[in-house]
Amino acid sequence: MGRFIAVRLLQTIVALIGISLLVFVLVRASGDPTLLMRSSVSTEEDIANIKKQLGLDKSQPEQYWIFIKSLGHADLGTSLLKRRPVIEMVGETLPNSLKLGLSSFVVSMVLALVLGVLAATRRDGWLDSGVKFLAVLGQAMPGFWVAIMAIFIFSVHWRLLPPSGADSIANLVLPVCTMSFFLLPGMMRLIRSSMLDVLDSEYIKLARIKGLPERVVIWKHALRNALITPLTTAGMLFATLITGEVIIETVFSWPGVGRLSVEAMMARDFPVVQGVTLLVAALVLLVNLLVDILYAYVDPQIRYQQM
Amino acid sequence: MTENTSEKAPRRKPVTLEWSFVIPVVVLALLVFSAIFAPFIAPYSPTKISLPQRLLPPFFAEGGSTAHLLGTDSLGRDILSRVFYGARISLSVSLLVIFITAGVGTIVGIVAGYLGGRIDSLLMRTTDVSLAIPGILIALLLAVALGPSFKTVVLAMSILGWAPYARLIRGETLKLREADFVAQARIIGCSPMRIMIVHVFPNVINPLIVIATMSVGLVILFEAALSYLGAGIPPPTPSWGSMVSDGRNLIDRAWWISFFPGLAIGLVVMSGNFLGDWIRDKLDPRLRRL
Numbered sequence: 001m002g003r004f005i006a007v008r009l010l011q012t013i014v015a016l017i018g019i020s021l022l023v024f025v026l027v028r029a030s031g032d033p034t035l036l037m038r039s040s041v042s043t044e045e046d047i048a049n050i051k052k053q054l055g056l057d058k059s060q061p062e063q064y065w066i067f068i069k070s071l072g073h074a075d076l077g078t079s080l081l082k083r084r085p086v087i088e089m090v091g092e093t094l095p096n097s098l099k100l101g102l103s104s105f106v107v108s109m110v111l112a113l114v115l116g117v118l119a120a121t122r123r124d125g126w127l128d129s130g131v132k133f134l135a136v137l138g139q140a141m142p143g144f145w146v147a148i149m150a151i152f153i154f155s156v157h158w159r160l161l162p163p164s165g166a167d168s169i170a171n172l173v174l175p176v177c178t179m180s181f182f183l184l185p186g187m188m189r190l191i192r193s194s195m196l197d198v199l200d201s202e203y204i205k206l207a208r209i210k211g212l213p214e215r216v217v218i219w220k221h222a223l224r225n226a227l228i229t230p231l232t233t234a235g236m237l238f239a240t241l242i243t244g245e246v247i248i249e250t251v252f253s254w255p256g257v258g259r260l261s262v263e264a265m266m267a268r269d270f271p272v273v274q275g276v277t278l279l280v281a282a283l284v285l286l287v288n289l290l291v292d293i294l295y296a297y298v299d300p301q302i303r304y305q306q307m
Numbered sequence: 308m309t310e311n312t313s314e315k316a317p318r319r320k321p322v323t324l325e326w327s328f329v330i331p332v333v334v335l336a337l338l339v340f341s342a343i344f345a346p347f348i349a350p351y352s353p354t355k356i357s358l359p360q361r362l363l364p365p366f367f368a369e370g371g372s373t374a375h376l377l378g379t380d381s382l383g384r385d386i387l388s389r390v391f392y393g394a395r396i397s398l399s400v401s402l403l404v405i406f407i408t409a410g411v412g413t414i415v416g417i418v419a420g421y422l423g424g425r426i427d428s429l430l431m432r433t434t435d436v437s438l439a440i441p442g443i444l445i446a447l448l449l450a451v452a453l454g455p456s457f458k459t460v461v462l463a464m465s466i467l468g469w470a471p472y473a474r475l476i477r478g479e480t481l482k483l484r485e486a487d488f489v490a491q492a493r494i495i496g497c498s499p500m501r502i503m504i505v506h507v508f509p510n511v512i513n514p515l516i517v518i519a520t521m522s523v524g525l526v527i528l529f530e531a532a533l534s535y536l537g538a539g540i541p542p543p544t545p546s547w548g549s550m551v552s553d554g555r556n557l558i559d560r561a562w563w564i565s566f567f568p569g570l571a572i573g574l575v576v577m578s579g580n581f582l583g584d585w586i587r588d589k590l591d592p593r594l595r596r597l
Contacts, residue, residue: 015436022445026452036452140577142528144535145551145569148558156559163558235439242441247532251555262536265447273451277444284439 004296012289019281020071023274024064036270037080076275081267086275090257096166097256100249101241103172104179112184113223116191120199121218131192135185143244147178147251164253175252179244183237187230194229198222231295235288242280328585331578338575342394349388350376354543357383362561378563380553386563389545390571396534396546397575400460401526407465409519412472413511417503419473420480431477437470443532450538460539464529468522475518479511513590521583524576531572547572 027036037050053070054063070077076086119128154174155163165171198204199222207217246258253259257276264272341348361383364371371378377386419430446463453459483489483506492502533539534548542549547568554564587594 011432011435014432015439018433018436019440023448026448029452136577136580139580140524141573142531142535142548142551142569142576144532144548145565145572148551148555148565149569152558152562152565156562239439239441243443243532246441246443246447247536250536261444261447262538265451266537268451270451273448277448280444281440284441285436288439 001296005293008289008292012285015285016282019285020068020278021064023278024067027270027274028060036268037077071278076278077271079264079272080269081264081272086272089260089272090276090279093255093257093260096254097245097249097258100172100175100179100254100256101245103176104183104244105241107176108180108183108187111180112187112191115184116188117195117218117223117226119188120192120195123196128192131188135189138182138185143178143182143247144251146181147174147248150174150178151251166253166255171252171254175248175254178251179241179248182244183240186233186240187237190230190233191226195222195226197229198226201225228295228298231291231298234291235284238287239284242284325585327581331582331585334574334578335582338394338398341391342398345388345391345395349385349391351385351388353384353389353392353545355384359383362557364561365563365567368563377567378561380550380564381557381561386550386567389550390547390568392545393547393550393568393571396540396544397527397530397572400457400464400530400540401523403461404464404468404526404530405519405522407461408468408522409472409515411465412469413476413508413515415469415473416476416478417480417507417511420477421484421499421503421507423484427477430473434470434473434477437467438474440467442467442529443536446529446533447536447538450533455538455541457540460530460533463533463538464526468526471522472515472518475514476511479514480507483507483510514594517583517587517591517594520579520586523579523583527572527576527579 034047034050034054034056037054051057054066056063058066074087076090078085079089082089115127115131119125119131122128151163151174154161161174162168162171163174199218204217204222207221208214212221242258245256246262248254249256249258250262257280261273261276264270264276345353357379360375360379361381363375363379363383365378365386366373366376368378375385375387377390379385380389415430415434419427419434442464445466446460449459449463449466453462489502489506492506497506530539530546531548531551534546535552537549537552539548540546550568551565551572554561554566557564
């Protein structure tokens with residue numbers, strides 16, 4: 001296990017270096033990097049400062065080293081528009097994103113568990129078909145469109161829920177529901193198919209022969225084992241969640257990291273977009289690492305396969 | 308003579324229409340048709356601004372007329388015409404992106420799978436990282452760094468999009484590497500390059516076609532999301548995503564601005580997904596696990 005964690009940790013670090021290189025190259029590929037770092041209000045002095053900061057008179061590897069060193073000090077640069085450290089702006093918006101992301105995750109996970117198991121146990125029944133239909137819609141309809149139509153129906157037409165903002169719990173309902181609509185199909189299908197595999201196995205037959213009530217067989221014996229396979233995709237789910245945050249936060253004017261980066265993109269506030277991208281990419285890799293370790297812990301076979 | 312043949316001839320397999328194939332193909336054919344012939348079928352220019360005609364509802368709604376079947380937007384532009392023209396962006400971006408990502412992914416996959424060793428680990432680690440990073444953030448970054456344009460969108464979608472292809476094709480190549488005909492080719496002295504191109508590549512075409520079709524929907528959704536966020540092809544070029552975005556703040560007065568382009572995206576993506584499933588079941592049902 002120790003070796004496995006060490007190897008995966010090393011891979012994560014290499015991946016982080018890869019991403020920072022990608023961003024570094026992109027910035028320089030666009031021509032003069034100072035063009036990206038200055039706004040209409042920047043003075044000659046500002047530009048000279050940026051040049052010094054980026055070490056533009058030095059060689060490429062040296063410039064990369066300067067870039068990495070500042071990242072190491074948690075210095076993601078300064079917003080061109082707000083003239084504040086990017087890390088501070090992320091810090092302010094992150095709790096909102098977590099609130100939205102976690103609630104959506106919990107809502108869709110609970111629904112996916114219940115619906116996935118019910119669909120698997122009543123195969124080809126009306127619930128199963130309903131679940132499939134929902135999955136087809138969830139995979140085809142664009143998230144921003146569903147969100148806007150939800151605003152039209154629930155905020156404009158029925159006047160039940162606020163269309164935007166983040167002042168009260170009611171503001172959370174629409175974003176969480178639309179986000180869950182997109183997280184749900186994938187999770188549900190995974191749990192359903194993994195459940196079908198498990199229900200076919202010998203130990204479930206044994207549990208039934210032992211005379212355990214069907215409720216215990218399904219929700220305890222089968223479900224526990226059926227949850228291992230979907231765990232591998234948790235990392236991918238996290239990436240989906242982030243894409244969802246960017247889009248849903250923008251539609252509902254939810255003051256999270258996603259909206260921060262989109263607004264910065266519109267204003268061509270490069271340091272903010274760069275900072276958010278680097279931070280979130282690091283977060284994604286970290287989550288993937290944790291998921292892998294967890295998975296290796298749950299299923300010992302994995303530890304040896306990936307060596 | 309003729310009266311008997313009908314009885315004696317073996318009964319032909321009845322031609323059944325497979326709706327799961329016909330409907331998506333028809334929708335996608337309509338997409339291609341409207342993309343190519345947009346200038347002929349669109350009743351108006353997609354960028355013609357006409358303020359007196361602004362915010363007209365579609366023909367079936369109260370106050371709508373058949374002059375603008377799907378209504379007009381806040382600048383008085385005809386929505387139906389813009390939906391036709393929007394098909395061009397969706398189609399051209401997605402075809403180009405699929406072509407690039409499938410090409411790069413196949414090369415990476417075959418090279419990694421066939422050569423193995425360090426090259427394999429290096430390429431596969433890169434693939435893993437590319438799979439993990441949310442593409443939308445890289446796309447936003449590129450939109451700022453390079454400025455939104457057709458090229459930027461294609462680059463943003465391709466820069467990570469090759470990874471799923473690489474992973475799948477590598478898996479297929481690993482199996483082929485052990486196959487007898489590849490071993491024989493090695494024995495008679497074929498170079499690795501020749502084996503990869505002549506012997507491995509033709510055998511990965513089926514799975515390649517399957518995942519390329521299955522990714523049509525994803526690519527169209529991604530492009531739409533980018534134009535919705537303002538990181539796509541800049542206005543006034545009509546693209547479905549930015550049309551939906553135009554209607555966001557008018558949703559309390561003019562729902563049709565957002566509704567129709569979004570519906571077009573949904574229909575096309577759904578057709579792409581159904582067609583992908585159908586082709587997978589025909590060509591390579593093993594891939595159902597994907």
